[in-house]
Amino acid sequence: MMSRPPSRSAVLENVLIAGGGIGGLATALALAKRGIASSILERRLLFGEDGAGIQIGPNGTRILEQLGAAEFLKTRIAVPDALRILDAVNGRQLGSFPLGRWIALRHGAPYWVAHRRDLHNALLSAAEREPLIKIRMGFDVSGVREEGGKVTAMSVNEDEARGDVLIAADGAWSALRSRAFAGPATVYTGKCAVRTVVPIEEVPQALNRTEVHLWLGRDVHVVHYPVNAGRAVALVAIFDDRSIAIDWSTPCDRDWVTARTNSFDPLLRELLAAPDNWRRWSLLALREQPRFIVGRMALLGDSAHPILPFLAQGGVMALEDAVIIADALAGNRSDPAAALAGYAQARAARVRRVARASARNGRIFHLHGAMAAARNFALAKIPPERFMRRYDWLYGWKHP
Ligand SMILES: Cc1cc2nc3c(=O)[nH]c(=O)nc-3n(C[C@H](O)[C@H](O)[C@H](O)COP(=O)(O)OP(=O)(O)OC[C@H]3O[C@@H](n4cnc5c(N)ncnc54)[C@H](O)[C@@H]3O)c2cc1C
Structure with missing residues (x-):
């Protein structure tokens, strides 16, 4: 492969982030922790209810701690003792698998369940305390342009914002994925x-x-x-x-x-x-994984990989993306495009694996007849801790 010429702007002064959801806010916080300023461009005028509940595995709570968002959440979450699986028709318990103390000891970070609004507020209040982060509400990004080592984001109201890099964290229905990344439609x-x-x-x-x-x-x-x-x-x-x-x-x-x-x-x-x-x-x-990067622009969170919720990991993957992209940019401030390429490479296999495991769960959860009976038998027979150890690859993830 040909090596890329060094970029014209040698300093990373401002990162534009399209979308102030879980991924966008976490990315801004992770960048600020590394001394990098960012502007979040959020299309909504006000943040709202933002869904219902969210489960945050140890791979996510560990990141929330690093981002300074855990303290806010601690008084609002619950720490479930177990995952209890039941038959929806006859109410029979099929299995019970340890979370609580067991998973916290195993992975060095807890398993939390929270209102999604509380998770968002925890990230938002940490971002609002951070002088390196600016949040522009009502900025609906409609297009982006990259020239001369800068990226410009245009809004539907014809506002503009300029930065050295743009991270599109605009969710599963991402408009930027198709417009700027030629990504597949959902x-x-x-x-x-x-x-x-x-x-x-x-x-x-x-x-x-x-x-x-x-x-x-x-x-x-x-x-x-x-x-x-x-x-x-x-x-x-x-x-x-x-x-x-x-x-x-x-x-x-x-x-x-x-x-x-x-x-x-x-x-x-x-x-x-x-x-x-x-x-x-x-x-x-998405039928296929899109390119996560184009030049100085990157997709992140659901815009890059809308993962089915059968493993309760989509939001946590956005948190993982956030720390990896921030590390990549902090480690190569003079060549952001190369830094983003490193991020894409570091994330592709991990999110693909999580997406596959989630889709597989979806199939297993909805089985019927003899296949459901076989599943229920296996759930009853497997030692609970052994069942949970199968997820070490998922919950034990730590960014290098
Ligand atoms: C039923 C269900 C249950 C789930 N349960 C879990 C769970 O238990 N655990 C878990 O980890 N994940 C879970 N998820 C997944 C999780 O909700 C998502 O993965 C997560 O919200 C992705 O975050 P994000 O920041 O990428 O996108 P979002 O949270 O969707 O944020 C996108 C942001 O971008 C803004 N935006 C959109 N377009 C534009 C634009 N053009 N310009 C500017 N701003 C824009 C939006 O207003 C929004 O604020 C679940 C999902 C579903 C559907």
Whole structure:
């Protein structure tokens, strides 16, 4: 391969970040920790509810600690003792696998469950305290231009922002992926997620446990866990469904959910009937992995790799991306394009592996008939710690 000529601007003065979600904020914080200034360009005028719950494995909580966002979260999270897997139809427990103290000791960092809003607020408040980070709200990036060692981002209102590098952290529906990276469009996976948060008083007593519950059914699974320091429970149900919701988060009727879950165990039905503020997400995938970089521009987080949520790792991958891209840029400030190439190389195999493992879980969760019986038998037989050790490659990740 031909070596790239050194870039014209030898100093990395300002990194533009399109999108102030989990990945964008984490990247700005990771850059600031390395003395690099950034401007976050966020299309929304105000940050909002931002989904329901989020699980943050040890590979993510370790990063939140480094970014200075963990302290804020500690009073708002729950630390689940176990992952409890149940049959959605007859309520039988299929297995229980250790989280809590066991996973924290194994990986040197805890497993947390949180309201997604609290995770976002933790990153945002750390970013707002950081003089090297500027946040421009209402900046909807519509195009980018790279010339003379600089990148310019244009907004739909014809504002401009200039920097040495642009990181597109504009989420799964990323417009920049197709516009600036010639990336593939997303395809609908035929699965949708409905999510909500229920006050703890509305949760059946028998399900008020500090655990991640995973209920498996035919072509459907349900996950719930405590958030808001145990004052509420985040609920997500994932269904096979042909119709795509055209926005990332749209309201969904309670009747839509109850009609699809009326064969479930009475306890689970009771839980699913409680909320009346469901929102629905269409789950998207890319047919192929896009190029993560073009010159001085890089994709990061869901815009680079919208990972299906069956391993609860999409947001955590955005956190991992953030520290790797910040390390790469800090390590080669005079040639940002080469630094970004290093980031892309460091991340491609890892996110591919996580995406595959997540898709595989999706297939296993939704099995039926003899295959489901074989899965349930295996879950009952496997020693719980051995089951969890299979995920050492995932949760034990540390950035070099
Ligand atoms: C049902 C479900 C459950 C999940 N559960 C988990 C879990 O338990 N654990 C986990 O780690 N992950 C989970 N995820 C995945 C996680 O939510 C995403 O991976 C994560 O939000 C990705 O962060 P991001 O910063 O890349 O994108 P986002 O969080 O989507 O942020 C993108 C930001 O860019 C902004 N933006 C978009 N376009 C523009 C533009 N043109 N100009 C400027 N700004 C723009 C948006 O307003 C937004 O603020 C789940 C996802 C789903 C759907």
